[in-house]
Amino acid sequence: MARPTPRMSDDPSLFDPRVLDPAQEIVSRSGLDDAEIDQVVEVLRSLRLWREADERMSEASRRYMKLGATDMRALRFIIVGLENGEAVTPGAIAAHLGISTASTTKLLDRLAAAGHIRRLPHPTDRRSVVVEVLDETRRAARDSIGRSHARRFDLAAALTRQQRDVVIRFLRDLAATEDDPSRDSAA
Template identity: 35%
Template sequence: MPDHTAAPAADTRRAAQNAPSSTSYWFDEPDSAVSVLHAVRDVQEAGRDMRRRMSTGMSMNTTDLEALRHAIAHERDDDPLTPKTLSRHLDISGASTSKLIDRLTLSGHLVRTDHPRDRRSVILLATEHAHHQVRERLSDMHERMLAVARSLPEGSRADTAEFLQAMAECLRAEPAPH
């Protein structure tokens, strides 16, 4: 009987040997700009990992956590968050948004309340329980992040912030695949 496990392993090794190294996959020659792009990618991956850990710790999925984050941000900006706005932000259907809101309401993280300016609409607010959980999980990390940001020389901070905003715009401008 032939051994079918040997061929896939050999194919995998061959592909790995022929694949470009991680430092030059997209770029022909390594330079300091490429190392900056690798650092940006590391930050993105660390952020995704942190959100996964946080959502697990709060017994919710990452979409629910993003919805909660968005609700808190809207409260901070004194900008009422409607289910429709949340649906657009998360890029999910109205039915999926309703189920998400139901889950977060049932878990005690969100409440629906009357819209302050539109009697036909409701807004979503994070509960004190949600605020407490988020603060409890993120306060230390935010303090460490602030310390890292403060470690930048004062004269470099504006340029660094501008660079990061420009990188964010590059990512936002990438069209969805067809």
């Protein structure tokens, strides 16, 4: 039987500054003992495991629904809008996705041809249309993406308020590291 291909997240040394940067040219380990470094490495490895799992779940949902990533984002936006009683227009979809109106038209044509959406006259603006997701697509999205989101929500809800505050702060600080790498070398 063939061995599965190891994933990057399976090798903790890929996250260990003692291996990656032994001279501490980039990552300072001052004030941390080996046990603390091991724990930091495990945090980074766990984030990678989560990211890989999230990518696999997203890919499985897209395959199940036979859609690309942008199409799935559009459907999610439309479903959320409809669930909140909003009239979802092609312009709103374009703005949400950050794509041109021409690209949005092609996207909506694809989704309509595949039987996922329909365009209807806007209830108050004769010059516009609203986009609705068909019931079968809504059910499929709920069964795939919705159930995964519910499990994630339950895990976050099981944390204490203080634990959630720590996680929120950590993840926001982590997201803020998305700086222009050229700024670090220019400083």
